[in-house]
Amino acid sequence: MENHNDLSSSSSNLMNHTLPEEILKSLINGDLSLPHTRNFELPSVIRCCGGCEEEHYCSKLCAESDWESVHSLLCTGQSSGSSQAAMLRFLEHANGTNDIFILAAKVISFTILKYRKLKQLHFEGCKLLDRLGETDESRFSMLLEAWKPISMGFKKRWWDCIALPDDAAPCNEGSFRMQIKDLAFTSLQLLKDAIFDNECAYLFSLEVYGHIIGMFELNNLDLVVASPVEDYFIYIDELPSPEKEEAERLYSSFLDALGDEYSICCQGTAFFPLQSCMNHSCAPSAKAFKRDEDRDGQAVIIACRPISVGEEITISYIDEDLPYEERQAQLADYGFKCRCSKCLEEKP
Structure with a gap:
């Protein structure tokens, strides 16, 4: 479900204008820089620890953390033979249909890797080579413990909660939901071919897989990060006059070449367990969002008004400024009819 700016489109747009090729190459190689760009330096791109091309x-620190918690099981750079081919097929299917499957795969990988760590800790003091203390019950208990961070999210099966396309006729709803279920089934089979673990077989049932995807469908938080290129031009626009005019003279041809594309923001989505536990209200007491200054992967919950002791903290799952009927229609995808104070007041 992650969407990112296509930087290649901007490069292509630049190439279609009259900027000399040697200037473009110098800019890309770092031999040439525009005024004040040092104030907008981006971090170096770090490749996956396993050498695959899928993750950057x-x-x-970020790369090592992801490797340890999730990616080591999904990396195509480390796997070989049939496992590598199977993972590539899974990724190709996800990228060609819905990349929400990649998020579901990360949940399963996270749980398996955490289970293996718990198992290792549980038996590291055991000197019996045959591990007589290991039972099906103890393994299942450790699997539940590994699953605990994911268990917080509200879940419904994906094919039951996904919104119908705007152009879908109500009479075709059953057929649409069956197609979605079949899509999830195909994805799950491809994932099983790549990373199936017999001790964690519960995770590879279609029912569990559908609930994991549904969790993201219902609980994800949209993130928007401003384009650093737009931030650069805003910065230049606020400079004192002589400095601003000199900078504009130097970058004007680049701005003309970029057109309107420079201001397109980067969009993504994330799942935060605590935020996912909050109930909806069309008159919410708080809102969840990611601030530009937050660089640690966290989101924040900000109060919209004074909240009394003992009062439930609520957020809005939708645009609460929509008319009553539209709000209720959108919330139907979450499986409930809203009866908050605002809806009771506006109900026809």
Whole structure:
């Protein structure tokens, strides 16, 4: 479900204008820089620890953390033979249909890797080579413990909660939901071919897989990060006059070449367990969002008004400024009819 700016489109747009090729190459190679760009330096791109081409990171710490918690099981650079081919097929299917499957795969990978760590800790003091203390019950208990961070999110099966396309006729709803279920089934089979673990077989049932995807469908928080290129031009626009005019003279041809594309923001989505536990209200007492200054992967919950002791903290799952009927229609995808104070007041 992650969407990112296509930087290649901006490069292509630049190439279609009259900027000399040698200037473009110098800019890309770092031999040439526009005024004040040092104030907008981006972190170096770090490749995956396993050497695959699917994942890139903003820091070594971020790469190592993802490797340890999730990616080591999904990396195509480390796997070989049939496992690598199977993972590539899974990724190709997800990228060609719905990349929400990649998020579901990360949940399963996270749970398996955490289970293995718990198992290792549980038996590291055991000197019996045959591990006589290991039972099906103890393994299942450790699997539940590994699953605990994910268990917080509200879940419904994906094919039951996904919104119908705007152009879908109500009579075709059953057919649409069956197609979605079949899509999830195909994805799950491809994932099983790549990373199936017999001790964690519960995770690979279609029912569990559908609930994991549904969790993201219902609980994700949209994130928007401003384009650093737009931030650069805003910064230049606020400079004192002589400095601003000199900078504009130097970058004007680049701005003309970029057109309107420079201001397109980067969009993504994330799942935060605590935020996912909050109930909806069309008159929410708080809102969840990611601030530009938050660089640690966290989101924040901000109160919209004074909240009394003992009062439930609520957020809005939708645009609460929509008319009553539209709000109720959108909330139907979450499986409930809103009866908050605002809806009771506006109900026809």
